[in-house]
Amino acid sequence: MAxxxxxxxxxxxALMMEREILEKRTNYQCVTASDGQEAVEKAQQExxxxxxxxxxxxxxxxxxxxxxxxxxxxxREIPIVLITTRGEESYMEAGFQSGCNDYITKxxxxxxxxxxxxSYLGE
Amino acid sequence: MNDNQSEASGAKxxxxxxxxxxxxxxxxxxxxxxxxxxxAIEGLREIVANFLGSEEIGLLRVDxxxxxxxxxxxxxxxxxxxxxLLALGxxxxxxxxxxxxxxxxxxxxxxxxxxxxQAFVPIRSxxxxxxxxxxxxxxxxxxxxxxxxxxxxxxxxDEAAMPLFGATTHAKPAADGTGMRA
Numbered sequence: 001m002a003x004x005x006x007x008x009x010x011x012x013x014a015l016m017m018e019r020e021i022l023e024k025r026t027n028y029q030c031v032t033a034s035d036g037q038e039a040v041e042k043a044q045q046e047x048x049x050x051x052x053x054x055x056x057x058x059x060x061x062x063x064x065x066x067x068x069x070x071x072x073x074x075x076r077e078i079p080i081v082l083i084t085t086r087g088e089e090s091y092m093e094a095g096f097q098s099g100c101n102d103y104i105t106k107x108x109x110x111x112x113x114x115x116x117x118x119s120y121l122g123e
Numbered sequence: 124m125n126d127n128q129s130e131a132s133g134a135k136x137x138x139x140x141x142x143x144x145x146x147x148x149x150x151x152x153x154x155x156x157x158x159x160x161x162x163a164i165e166g167l168r169e170i171v172a173n174f175l176g177s178e179e180i181g182l183l184r185v186d187x188x189x190x191x192x193x194x195x196x197x198x199x200x201x202x203x204x205x206x207x208l209l210a211l212g213x214x215x216x217x218x219x220x221x222x223x224x225x226x227x228x229x230x231x232x233x234x235x236x237x238x239x240x241q242a243f244v245p246i247r248s249x250x251x252x253x254x255x256x257x258x259x260x261x262x263x264x265x266x267x268x269x270x271x272x273x274x275x276x277x278x279x280x281d282e283a284a285m286p287l288f289g290a291t292t293h294a295k296p297a298a299d300g301t302g303m304r305a
Binding site: 011012013014016017020021024025085086087088105106107108109110111 | 141142145146148149150152153156166169170172173174175176178262263264265
């Protein structure tokens with residue numbers, strides 16, 4: 001069965017690109033959410049194999065969503081990769097403190113993203 | 124650009140070229156699916172932030188009757204303090220109005236510090252520049268523009284006028300020197 005990735009971004013453009021990369025370059029199944037709150041709900045419903053999530057989003061940001069997923073038994077162990085425009089060390093540290101497993105910066109390099117996902121999910 | 128679309132719709136892709144194709148497909152789709160001007164502007168901001176790596180952007184509108192430029196929209200900069208026209212310069216303005224992209228590898232940003240790169244992209248309609256997209260300071264992890272960015276500039280130049288301003292983009296092939304050049 002195909003591994004499932006929950007892709008979370010409030011930017012329609014980023015979501016389109018991330019979907020395109022996953023659909024054209026991998027065999028993973030893709031489900032989407034457009035903010036942190038929806039991501040927490042979808043993660044509980046869909047139980048994805050990995051969450052790929054933007055940080056700056058309305059309603060609930062990626063850090064908060066990450067913390068909430070870590071507090072729920074059903075989503076505690078799901079690998080979470082955060083994506084952001086900000087690459088400063090302090091910002092990345094905040095991401096890891098929220099419970100994420102990995103962190104990548106925009107602009108996204110498709111090959112780098114696929115390699116990172118495969119390191120968690122295999123091909 | 125239909126070649127990109129057809130390639131992207133094929134089998135699993137790999138490599139940097141494929142990533143660039145997917146980026147162009149996503150940008151084109153986002154612009155084409157814009158619901159009104161406000162959404163098109165948001166789409167432009169998203170494209171520049173996500174694919175070109177800048178969160179300091181301006182859009183100058185060309186007033187064809189007075190032959191002047193006015194700030195139409197900006198993001199991440201204070202247009203009261205930052206003179207986009209000064210940043211573009213007379214030579215740059217001439218190039219962009221002629222349809223070429225103007226990229227500066229080193230320029231002063233609005234704080235007076237040296238910025239690594241900035242780009243000015245003509246938004247074209249019917250062989251005329253009707254607006255100029257200014258892409259200012261890049262994100263720290265983005266070190267410059269490459270060939271794939273130039274392809275994206277060309278796409279924005281050719282296809283953003285309609286969603287942004289409702290202007291037709293039907294134009295003759297670039298026989299009048301409207302080709303893009305860094």
